Amino acid sequence: MLAAVRKEGVVTDEGFAGAVADDLRRIETALQRVAVAESPFVTQAARHVIDAGGKRFRPLLVVLGARLGSGIEQWRMDNAALVVELTHVASLYHDDVMDQAQTRRGVEAANVHYGNTVSILVGDYLFARASSIVCTLGVDFVARQAETFARLVQGQIGETRGPADGDDPMEHYLHVLDGKTASLIATSVVFGGMVAGLAGDQLATLDEFGRHLGMAFQLHDDLIDITSDTSGKAPGADLRAGVATLPVLLLTKTGKAADQALFDRIRAGLAPAEIDGVIATLRGHEVIGLARQQVFDRAEQARALLAGLPQCAARDALDQLCDQVGARSN
Numbered sequence: 001m002l003a004a005v006r007k008e009g010v011v012t013d014e015g016f017a018g019a020v021a022d023d024l025r026r027i028e029t030a031l032q033r034v035a036v037a038e039s040p041f042v043t044q045a046a047r048h049v050i051d052a053g054g055k056r057f058r059p060l061l062v063v064l065g066a067r068l069g070s071g072i073e074q075w076r077m078d079n080a081a082l083v084v085e086l087t088h089v090a091s092l093y094h095d096d097v098m099d100q101a102q103t104r105r106g107v108e109a110a111n112v113h114y115g116n117t118v119s120i121l122v123g124d125y126l127f128a129r130a131s132s133i134v135c136t137l138g139v140d141f142v143a144r145q146a147e148t149f150a151r152l153v154q155g156q157i158g159e160t161r162g163p164a165d166g167d168d169p170m171e172h173y174l175h176v177l178d179g180k181t182a183s184l185i186a187t188s189v190v191f192g193g194m195v196a197g198l199a200g201d202q203l204a205t206l207d208e209f210g211r212h213l214g215m216a217f218q219l220h221d222d223l224i225d226i227t228s229d230t231s232g233k234a235p236g237a238d239l240r241a242g243v244a245t246l247p248v249l250l251l252t253k254t255g256k257a258a259d260q261a262l263f264d265r266i267r268a269g270l271a272p273a274e275i276d277g278v279i280a281t282l283r284g285h286e287v288i289g290l291a292r293q294q295v296f297d298r299a300e301q302a303r304a305l306l307a308g309l310p311q312c313a314a315r316d317a318l319d320q321l322c323d324q325v326g327a328r329s330n
Contacts, residue, residue: 013313019067020063020067023063023074023078024056024059024060026078027063028056030078031082031085031086034082034086034133035047035129037125045110045122049092049105049110057188058084058088059084059188062077062080062195063192064317064318065189065191065193065196065314066193066196066314067192067196067312067313068192068193068198068202068310068314069193069195073195077192077195079134079136080194080195082130083141083145083191084187086129087127087130087184088184089126090123090125091180091184092104093111093123093126094119094120094156095156096111098156098241099237099241100240100241102234103234141191144187144190144194145187148184154179155175155179156179156180158175158179158180159176159243169244169252177218177219177222178214181218182210182212182214182217183211183214185213185214185217189209189210190203190206193206198310201308202309205309206309208305209309210302212299213298213299213302216295216299216322219246219298222238222245222247223288223292226279239270239275239279240272240275244263248266250287251285254286259285262281265278266278296326299323300326303319303322
């Protein structure tokens with residue numbers, strides 16, 4: 001993630017960029033170490049998704065949040081970053097079982113390689129490792145992690161069940177994203193602020209910032225599920241799973257009968273032979289532009305909150321991160 005961040009100008013102060021790079025390299029090494037289990041097989045399975053790489057977006061947010069302060073304890077920042085990334089990686093093992101995914105980050109998904117049962121148990125193992133590490137940080141961190149985990153699970157259950165009768169599908173969808181993705185991204189930057197010893201009102205600002213940034217991040221990922229052939233997963237994974245994401249839900253907002261008919265057809269369940277045709281139709285549709293605008297708007301809402309944080313290189317980096325998250329939908 002840092003290489004991409006520096007390339008895009010998120011960290012423009014070279015001295016600061018070097019310090020953040022050192023932080024993330026150290027955290028990456030520790031991530032490999034804490035995935036080691038008593039059994040070589042469990043270690044191999046636990047490292048399957050870690051070794052595939054990833055953005056390390058959540059550890060980056062911990063580091064930037066921590067660097068809003070001064071005199072931080074390195075081990076506390078590192079442990080906070082490990083907690084959020086282990087939680088994220090663990091959730092991916094479970095997600096891929098539920099989605100019956102075939103690939104993850106460009107490699108064979110763990111559920112395909114090891115089977116569903118092992119994948120679920122490996123996810124549980126990584127959650128346990130995160131729980132052990134968060135205990136070293138204090139009860140406030142434990143409480144926040146427990147609350148976040150609960151929101152993450154409830155968000156995933158909400159996505160699995162879908163909206164209840166009478167619920168607005170778009171509101172349900174956004175509530176799901178707030179739980180299953182934005183909650184952990186918010187906790188990442190708040191953990192950093194807690195390591196930095198920021199005041200309560202500043203932590204509240206970071207929480208809101210992280211939620212908006214997290215929403216932009218996930219809305220973009222749901223968008224590229226339709227638009228990208230290079231995301232590391234087969235296009236249309238959500239369509240195949242019967243999950244209506246932002247581009248699909250926006251079909252109901254255009255006021256066009258043909259769009260409503262396409263939405264109803266998607267919600268009724270597409271046959272495998274129909275997926276590619278629907279993806280092609282959506283890629284050429286106005287809803288893609290509307291979805292990109294929503295990603296941008298969320299990133300701008302996050303940026304507006306930064307005025308309430310200390311002026312420093314870390315705040316500048318968070319500001320530029322809003323640019324990157326907002327612009328990557330284009």
